[in-house]
Amino acid sequence: MFLHIDIDSFFASAERSVNPALDGIPIAVGGRSNLEIFNKKRTNIKLMNDNKGAFVSPVFYSDKKKSFESFFVDNINGKQKIRGIITTASYEARAYGVKTAMPIAQALQLCPHLLVIPSNYKLYHTLSKKITLYMERSIPKIEQFSIDEFFGDLSGWVKEEECYNFAIQLRDEVFQKFKIPVSIGIAPSKWIAKVATNKAKPFGVYQVQKNSEFIKNIPIEAFPGIGKAFQSRLKAYGIHTLGEIEKSRELFYSWKKPGIHIYNRVLGIDNEFINQKTARKSIGISRTFDPIHDHKEVRRRVVIMARHIVYMILKHQVNPTTYYLALKYEFGIKRKSSITLQRIFSEELFKTQLLEMYDNIVYKNSGAIKLTINVSNFNKLEGSTMSLFDFEDDAKKALLGKDIQSLRDKFGLDIVKFGVEL
Numbered sequence: 001m002f003l004h005i006d007i008d009s010f011f012a013s014a015e016r017s018v019n020p021a022l023d024g025i026p027i028a029v030g031g032r033s034n035l036e037i038f039n040k041k042r043t044n045i046k047l048m049n050d051n052k053g054a055f056v057s058p059v060f061y062s063d064k065k066k067s068f069e070s071f072f073v074d075n076i077n078g079k080q081k082i083r084g085i086i087t088t089a090s091y092e093a094r095a096y097g098v099k100t101a102m103p104i105a106q107a108l109q110l111c112p113h114l115l116v117i118p119s120n121y122k123l124y125h126t127l128s129k130k131i132t133l134y135m136e137r138s139i140p141k142i143e144q145f146s147i148d149e150f151f152g153d154l155s156g157w158v159k160e161e162e163c164y165n166f167a168i169q170l171r172d173e174v175f176q177k178f179k180i181p182v183s184i185g186i187a188p189s190k191w192i193a194k195v196a197t198n199k200a201k202p203f204g205v206y207q208v209q210k211n212s213e214f215i216k217n218i219p220i221e222a223f224p225g226i227g228k229a230f231q232s233r234l235k236a237y238g239i240h241t242l243g244e245i246e247k248s249r250e251l252f253y254s255w256k257k258p259g260i261h262i263y264n265r266v267l268g269i270d271n272e273f274i275n276q277k278t279a280r281k282s283i284g285i286s287r288t289f290d291p292i293h294d295h296k297e298v299r300r301r302v303v304i305m306a307r308h309i310v311y312m313i314l315k316h317q318v319n320p321t322t323y324y325l326a327l328k329y330e331f332g333i334k335r336k337s338s339i340t341l342q343r344i345f346s347e348e349l350f351k352t353q354l355l356e357m358y359d360n361i362v363y364k365n366s367g368a369i370k371l372t373i374n375v376s377n378f379n380k381l382e383g384s385t386m387s388l389f390d391f392e393d394d395a396k397k398a399l400l401g402k403d404i405q406s407l408r409d410k411f412g413l414d415i416v417k418f419g420v421e422l
Helices: 010-018 068-072 104-110 121-138 160-178 190-200 228-236 242-246 249-254 256-267 295-316 347-361 391-411
Strands: 002-007 027-031 046-048 059-061 073-076 079-082 085-089 115-118 141-146 149-153 182-187 205-207 282-292 319-329 334-340 368-379
Touching (some): 010 027, 010 121, 027 104, 046 295, 104 115, 121 141, 121 160, 149 190, 160 182, 160 205, 249 256, 295 319, 295 347, 295 391, 334 347, 347 391
Antiparallel strands (some): 002 149, 002 182, 046 059, 141 149, 319 334
């Protein structure tokens, strides 16, 4: 039997764990892109990278305390405008219609007495790490899936008829120790357990027995891995529930690997086990800002974001070979580019390639409002085929990068910058 443990309204619950005065009232944690990294003066940005889950992103944070006004309010043409979106809402706030990804201004209209708290990612990552360590001591096989989700395998350790009571005890112990509420789903397979957790929320436990009809009437939207594009495809075939998927084996198997993969997960016959050592498959960073029409400034920001990604790459000791750059402009205009190079990664190579990509996709008739940079396709240098023409030069630049990394570890990420950043 598998457990899926999901922290209820994690960011809001984390704030309550350090401030009991927030209990029982409508609260929400909100955020807007951290634009401190673009300051021309030296900053005190740090990297939080303790959690290793497949969907746990490293975050850059500052120890500066933020007030609501300094973090969410802008003065535009003499008028105050509330910015940012809701990241997490408490159940008390949800009762008023406040939802994740909703603009904070809209949330305050729905719930005028809503207390909005600036995101504190250092707190969330620290708590997540502590809870992960506790889970690892409580369950022999545990997988951190995201910053607030875990899978546990009880096979051969807890009898099936004892799983429910074990989950109740685990839920209560986590709350007593961390003041953090969790909900737990139990099922014979990982992904059905994850679906079961939705039935358990908030602060509950729900168990799915073997051969039950649990999935019969659950909408396809509720199943992990069935995205919007696949949902549209299924609905075109008249498939709206997981029970209807069960009856469509031939159709799904005709779609080969992707279809078989989803079908087996839905029926709980995927035989997927706990992945205790999840390798990160990509590293990225994204920032949203007010429209920028100065293309030199956008180039400067590309290089600054690249520097931060380089720091994460060297921390993970990986060699990415695919670089991705995406820009979003006003009026919904989007541009993107990617390139794959079988070369030794270095900061100079990365920044040079990104700037070339930017120059090829830049759109000069509108203001840029979002930048996204991502690297993937990590390989090990040993046994990999690298470009012989560039190998010696790349190797020297990689060694230089390690020396710069040591300086940044000691004095901060912005102790060494490229001239274009200034």
